[in-house]
Amino acid sequence: GAGVSQSPSNKVTEKGKDVELRCDPISGHTALYWYRQSLGQGLEFLIYFQGNSAPDKSGLPSDRFSAERTGGSVSTLTIQRTQQEDSAVYLCASSFRDRGGEETQYFGPGTRLLVL
Amino acid sequence: TQLLEQSPQFLSIQEGENLTVYCNSSSVFSSLQWYRQEPGEGPVLLVTVVTGGEVKKLKRLTFQFGDARKDSSLHITAAQPGDTGLYLCAGGGNAGGTSYGKLTFGQGTILTVHP
Structure with missing residues (x-):
């Protein structure tokens, strides 16, 4: 399809394990964002990529969280030594800016992470 | 820290009723977006407003x-069961000028329209 895809769609892991979440953005979108959606917390910004660079990592909750993007396309979000409070839906969005300068973010379906 | 309070x-x-959802902040945003999210899916953009005082209409939906x-x-006029979902407002950038689209989201409004 032409939309943003994320994998896996669901992930159940045990506390202390590492997990990798993948995002495939829309082809040609140079900007990519990761957000986290928790019950009662709304959507929280995690990190922003422009190409392969991450000029804004200010939303990453701790040093257990890291992300990379390669080839200006696929991005992976890695959570090391998962904790129960990491349980949430992790959403990825990619975007482009139109001729008028207006940016539209297109969201993937998310990865539902449950840490037991 | 920029915050958006949504209520x-x-x-x-009930089907046919009108409703209004509000999104308030003490910060100035360069743009304000409204999204709708269905269970198991990501948010889908409904509208972007960028000018103070701007009003946009999308069928039965009016954004200000x-x-x-x-x-x-x-504001939704004559709500229908198909309008049921999670509505999110999101502020883009700030008056001081991040040039990219980092969004600050409100907590969301869960709307249920009964037939």
Whole structure:
């Protein structure tokens, strides 16, 4: 399809394990964002990529969280030594800016992470 | 830290009723977006407003951006069961100028329209 895809769609892991979440953005979108959606917390910004660079990592909750993007396309979000409070839906969005300068973010379906 | 207060959190109404969802902040945003999210899916953009005082209409939905670009509202006329979902407002950038689209989201309003 032409939309943003994320994998896996669901992930159940045990506390202390590492997990990798993948995002495939829309082809040609140079900007990519990761957000986290928790019950009662709304959507929280995690990190922003422009190409392969991450000029804004200010939303990453701790040093257990890291992300990379390669080839200006696929991005992976890695959570090391998962904790129960990491349980949430992790959403990825990619975007482009139109001729008028207006940016539209297109969201993937998310990865539902449950840490037991 | 920029915050967006969205209200109400929950709204349960009958088909045909009108409703308004509010989004307020003490910060100025360069743009304000409204999204709708269905269970198991990511948010889908409904509208972007960028000019203070701007009003946009999308069929039965009317979106307004406050004159000071700190608040916004979404009004739905004659709600239908198909309008059921999570509605999110999101502020883009700030007056000081991040040039990219980092979004600050409100908590969301869960709307249920009963037939």
